[in-house]
Amino acid sequence: MPMQPWFSEAKLGIFVHYGIYAVDGVPESWSFYTGQVPHDRYMKQLDGFTASDYDPRAWAGLFARAGAKYAVLTARHHDGVALWDTDQGDLSVVRQTPAGRDLLAGYAEALREQGLKVGLYYSHSDWNHPDYASAVHPDPPNEEVRANRYASAAPGQEDPEAWARFLAYRNAQVGELVTRFRPDLLWFDGEWERSEEQWEMRELSELILAGNPDTVLNARMLSYGNYSTPEQGVPLLPPEGPWELCLTVNDSWGFQPQDHHHKSVRQLVRYFAETIGMGGNLLLDVGPREDGTIPAEQAARLEGLGTWIAKHSEAVYGTVAGLPAGHHYGPSTLSADRRTLYLMCFDTPRETVSLRGLRTPVTRVRVVGTGTELGHRVIGGLGDVPGVLWIDAPEAADADELATVLAVELGGELDVYRGTGRD
Numbered sequence: 001m002p003m004q005p006w007f008s009e010a011k012l013g014i015f016v017h018y019g020i021y022a023v024d025g026v027p028e029s030w031s032f033y034t035g036q037v038p039h040d041r042y043m044k045q046l047d048g049f050t051a052s053d054y055d056p057r058a059w060a061g062l063f064a065r066a067g068a069k070y071a072v073l074t075a076r077h078h079d080g081v082a083l084w085d086t087d088q089g090d091l092s093v094v095r096q097t098p099a100g101r102d103l104l105a106g107y108a109e110a111l112r113e114q115g116l117k118v119g120l121y122y123s124h125s126d127w128n129h130p131d132y133a134s135a136v137h138p139d140p141p142n143e144e145v146r147a148n149r150y151a152s153a154a155p156g157q158e159d160p161e162a163w164a165r166f167l168a169y170r171n172a173q174v175g176e177l178v179t180r181f182r183p184d185l186l187w188f189d190g191e192w193e194r195s196e197e198q199w200e201m202r203e204l205s206e207l208i209l210a211g212n213p214d215t216v217l218n219a220r221m222l223s224y225g226n227y228s229t230p231e232q233g234v235p236l237l238p239p240e241g242p243w244e245l246c247l248t249v250n251d252s253w254g255f256q257p258q259d260h261h262h263k264s265v266r267q268l269v270r271y272f273a274e275t276i277g278m279g280g281n282l283l284l285d286v287g288p289r290e291d292g293t294i295p296a297e298q299a300a301r302l303e304g305l306g307t308w309i310a311k312h313s314e315a316v317y318g319t320v321a322g323l324p325a326g327h328h329y330g331p332s333t334l335s336a337d338r339r340t341l342y343l344m345c346f347d348t349p350r351e352t353v354s355l356r357g358l359r360t361p362v363t364r365v366r367v368v369g370t371g372t373e374l375g376h377r378v379i380g381g382l383g384d385v386p387g388v389l390w391i392d393a394p395e396a397a398d399a400d401e402l403a404t405v406l407a408v409e410l411g412g413e414l415d416v417y418r419g420t421g422r423d
């Protein structure tokens with residue numbers, strides 16, 4: 001399926017891991033799967049989940065100020081607890097927590113009011129469903145998947161009927177999400193515990209697209225995904241096709257009160273610039289407290305990133321991947337008409353900034369955000385091999401505290417030299 005253009009144009013999304021795990025501040029779902037927390041204590045968090053200050057409009061406002069164009073909220077994580085009033089069983093925050101209400105409708109509405117696209121996360125796996133651990137992956141990615149009692153049937157205990165019931169439950173839940181909330185994007189997870197055939201991925205994708213043919217699907221729909229989803233680890237080469245790096249703002253997906261290891265705004269600007277410079281989106285994750293509030297230190301990171309993006313928006317939105325490594329010491333983006341290159345400079349430029357291998361003549365260089373023009377000249381080059389463009393470094397007043405961006409305006413469409421130099 002062709003990718004929806006909004007996705008590649010979005011550049012920044014906000015990922016939200018919100019669930020009962022925020023009550024005790026333990027790792028989402030994994031804490032009972034690994035035995036870090038006994039299962040009954042994990043489930044006891046249902047009693048403490050209040051969503052008492054849940055204000056999706058405040059979230060949407062913050063995400064819009066961050067510069068995001070979409071968000072993705074955990075509708076149901078591997079723990080099986082639905083954030084909406086599912087008709088498939090009782091395990092939802094609506095029926096089993098003091099919150100007592102659906103949390104998705106207000107979220108979808110608030111995002112749309114801000115012009116943001118609506119994403120919902122849904123885990124294929126459900127470690128709490130009685131029929132889930134009834135099958136075994138024919139070729140599991142690791143032994144834990146085969147051995148874990150929440151994930152897989154014990155040897156010889158497979159139960160195809162139970163597995164068929166699970167798939168019917170999964171299809172019905174995803175159907176509810178599609179018809180009730182009309183998400184623009186469905187972000188699947190947990191695919192590693194079964195094969196594509198066991199998941200009946202084709203049927204699932206048909207069901208979703210019959211409800212809304214424009215739904216964007218991530219790669220955890222295996223062959224049926226539209227884009228790849230590198231997680232936490234940054235790619236060194238741009239993945240093929242549309243892609244999105246998902247990254248936690250600290251070290252945790254959900255709220256964990258002891259985790260103050262937040263990335264600085266300067267670091268976030270780097271992750272972001274490097275990602276869009278390779279044509280990807282950044283999906284930056286926050287973990288709200290059980291009451292629904294986003295911790296101040298996380299909100300401040302989003303605001304800080306948003307301030308930098310707002311000042312440099314022409315270098316962000318409407319751009320495509322910039323130069324491959326080697327031309328400029330930092331990432332770059334390129335305007336859609338391929339006539340303006342945006343060079344990101346993370347360190348304060350000293351004396352000059354160089355750009356190598358540029359064939360297209362330069363008409364003007366200016367500092368994005370202040371408009372100050374900078375002197376520039378080409379030195380050297382022979383025949384086919386272009387000279388080096390030397391740009392005068394901006395004065396201190398024109399340098400940005402986090403990352404200075406230089407717009408290099410070209411007299412034609414970008415053309416670069418990629419060779420080994422003249423013999």
Ligand code: GLC
Nearest residue numbers: 017028030189190231246253
């Ligand atoms: C992993 C984890 C999960 C988290 C997800 C986000 O797959 O299982 O806890 O939600 O990554 O990408």
